[in-house]
Amino acid sequence: MSLTSDKPDAETAALEVDNVRYAFGDRVAVDDIGFRIAPGTFTIMLGLNGAGKTTLFSLITRLFVARQGRVRIFGYDVARQSSQALSRLGVVFQQPTLDQDLTVRQSLRYHGRLHGLSRREIRERSERELARIGLADRLNDRVRALSGGQRRRIEIARALLHRPQLMLLDEPTVGLDVDSRTALLSYARKLCREDGVAMLWATHLIDEVDPDDPLLVLHRGRLEMDGRARELCRAQGTDEVAGAFQKLTGVEAG
């Protein structure tokens, strides 16, 4: 157990990935990746399918542990101080993980319990988070009855219940129509702005990137770029992120 104070100081990165490499057999999925995310920022990780985003997220969430390199969440090593690290982390996985047979309230309660929250904390926070996403009246509905966009928002609400300071979202807009996609993205940006939660938003959709976003470009397991989207464009001599991405990776993306 660490004796460091419970509150991260200003200099501690929300997320620090240091020299991480991971291979499945001979296939290197994540190759010597290192970057830092400052507290309270909205960072986009751009990469095509198969670029290594999900593997990297699995390493950050400690679904498995890298043999090389280190991941720290607010200074806590995910492999060694996993309890402190994971309690500061909220995750929305790429695949939907809500149990369709449960009601929204039951799903939120299950998650809250897994994080050791009290009955009252769970009730109050569930109501508050659901009100924020305009689904307060759906607490007692079954997940099955909700639309894809609503389920995603509930997954975000769920991930916020234990008040994490860092949120990972792995392609949360996959399978959503354009309107829900835009709504979800702007909601996540708002959360980051208003609550100061650092967000790492993984996507393969270039139009989700704003020019001022901190941007990480992942390609074939390597980190090809770490900076502002605007800088990427300037460096590649193009006006648009799409063009810059294409020049950088040699691949045309959506």
Added chain:
Amino acid sequence: MSPVVYLRCLLGIVEREALRFVHQRTRFLAALVRPLVWLFIFAAGFRAILGVSIIPPYETYILYETYITPGLLGMILLFNGMQSSLSMVYDREMGSMKTLLVSPLPRWYLLSSKLLAGSLVSLLQVYTFLAIAYLWEIEPPPLGYLAAVPALLLSAVMLGALGLLLSSVIKQLENFAGVMNFVIFPMFFASSALYPLWRINESSALLYHIASWNPFTHAVELIRYALYLEINGQSLAVVTGCFGVFMGLAVLGYDPGRGVMARRGPGAS
């Protein structure tokens, strides 16, 4: 982290398992019909053929139905243990296993809680079965129902841990059929569930040895003795030991550094 946090987490997992059970009533019914079919049809048919002499823990001659009842309780636990192994594989594919494993509590604790939750649901089924069996005049001593609780629970977590271990080894969902053929049926038939060990020894010494090493035999005997208010020390030791080994290996199987998750990658199951 405080004990309260651990307790809340356990409660959450038990509650989810209970809700799942409520939503899958057909599964519950199927799990109940299976041993009932054995009791009503198989046992009735064999009653005339198989005579069971007085063997401990029984003090009188017993009917075949009475003999196989503990074996059928074991069957419920065995099927449920393996079925929860199926649900672990399913959970892993559906991603809700991920939700469980990103909880800040230690992984061994999360897996144990899941195991305990599944076992409690099994016990509910066992006692429903015993209630129906009572109407069929299978009447163990009243206190036996109480004495059997720890034996049933221990057997349930042992078989559940075996299922958990298998789930960390099985590659795909489809392989559950393989588990049926290669684990459930051999374990059930090569045990003392349907025939006493001395009977097996009369026909095949080899099968007798296999059955006496079979952990399922000891689960059944542990339950049989407890139901008649006796303790079978050897079976207690074997079941406890097997639980320790299976659980230890299962936790290794789910270890983030070397286990099943690490080998197979995020998307694959």
